[in-house]
Amino acid sequence: MILRDSAALRSRVTEWKKTGASIGLVPTMGALHEGHLSLVRAAQAECARVIVSIFVNPTQFNNAHDLANYPRSEAADVALLAGVDGIFIPTVEAMYPEGYSTSVQVSGLTDRLEGAHRPGHFSGMATVVTKLFGMSGADRAYFGEKDWQQLQIIRRFTQDLNLPVSITSCPTLREADGLALSSRNRRLPEAARLRAPRLHAIMQETAWAIRAGRPIAAALTAGEADLEAVGFGPIDYLACCDAQTLMPAREMTPGQTLRLLAAAALDSVRLIDNIVI
Missing domain, CATH: 3.40.50.620 (HUPs)
Incomplete structure (x- = not known):
């Protein structure tokens, strides 16, 4: 109805x-x-x-x-x-x-x-x-x-x-290649659609680095560089934050739940994603 x-x-x-x-x-x-x-x-x-x-x-x-x-x-x-x-x-x-x-x-x-x-x-x-x-x-x-x-x-x-x-x-649903489902995905040109899953993959690599003990600032800097290298830009943010307050996290604290959030454009289509650290 x-x-x-x-x-x-x-x-x-x-x-x-x-x-x-x-x-x-x-x-x-x-x-x-x-x-x-x-x-x-x-x-x-x-x-x-x-x-x-x-x-x-x-x-x-x-x-x-x-x-x-x-x-x-x-x-x-x-x-x-x-x-x-x-x-x-x-x-x-x-x-x-x-x-x-x-x-x-x-x-x-x-x-x-x-x-x-x-x-x-x-x-x-x-x-x-x-x-x-x-x-x-x-x-x-x-x-x-x-x-x-x-x-x-x-x-x-x-x-x-x-x-x-x-x-x-x-929970966020994803395509088989990891790209988060979004209405904006249909605006991606074919070549950009093939590169788009790298956003999630690089976020996963960044999260793994932080969990392994790499300083958060260094991990985020490396993640941004990797995104730029595969064609994302501008990158509005790649941020590690407290999951509820969204305040930036400088280090991992026992008992705190962190979230990695990103927003970056690919062929003028702005994509966002987030994952648990």
Whole structure:
């Protein structure tokens, strides 16, 4: 069932909740792939009713060219979601009507990594996710770990704003060659697609070096050099951080969980990834 506005969505959710049904939400920007579908399956396993939203949110793009070129495939997406209870596909006007003037800001977690390179991105993301939570009445919401920083920010504002939504994270899915599944991958030219898995491979090598005792700064410098050598650039960051706070780590500390995060362009297509150290 395709729903185009919040009134239709709320009406349907109200009917479901009268029967005591739990509601799962999978927010997406469309151009669906197996990574998105794994979130849908996780939601279906835990919730009586599942809603998938498809909305290319303009407020989280700081680059007009990136917004214009973001892949859109509504008909194909809807076909992939045949077993879903509700597909919410609002217009920009429905989400941000004339006079709209409210945004959600999260301090600290948004200041570095993606936040430093994409001004306004996380405010736009936090705002639209908060709106989707309210519109859907979701009990649980599902997000992939590929966007690790985004996931930590969502957890933060959900807790800070006392939103009655449980956040479930699902592992990053990868192609057989290691490339993290992403809607942006379809924009890679053939030659670049062959080189793209080197991002994950070099990140693994960097993580192994850190675990083996190499100083973190030296391992990151070597990793960046390896990325440049295979054609990545610009490299926005290759960073070793505390997994929850995202503060840079200078050394491994017993009991601390570290995450290696990267963002780098390949033939003008910006790829991100992260792995546990």
